[in-house]
Amino acid sequence: MANLCNDPATYAPVLERMIEILGANDHGVTFGAAMDRASREKGLPVPPHMVEPIMVAAFSVIANGRIPGLPEA
DSSP states (O other): OOOGGGOGGGGHHHHHHHHHHHTTOOTTOOHHHHHHHHHHHHTOOOOHHHHHHHHHHHHHHHHHSOBTTBTTO
16 A cells, blocks of 8 residues: 555645645735645645645646646646
8 A cells, every 4th residue: 555645646636726726816825825725625734745746746737737747637
């Protein structure tokens, strides 16, 4: 069984909600605030070692419209 703390798919709902929050044109929201809110809403605490990969993925989706490592997504 996979270690859920290291499985990026576990945190996909947080990433998805984070992108929705950031895309809502609320100019006062930061990436960190969006992650905190998404994590609370989804009930998925993000461990410290997963914060950077999720932040990078969110930035990439917003900037390029693509998820890193998943060019077809």
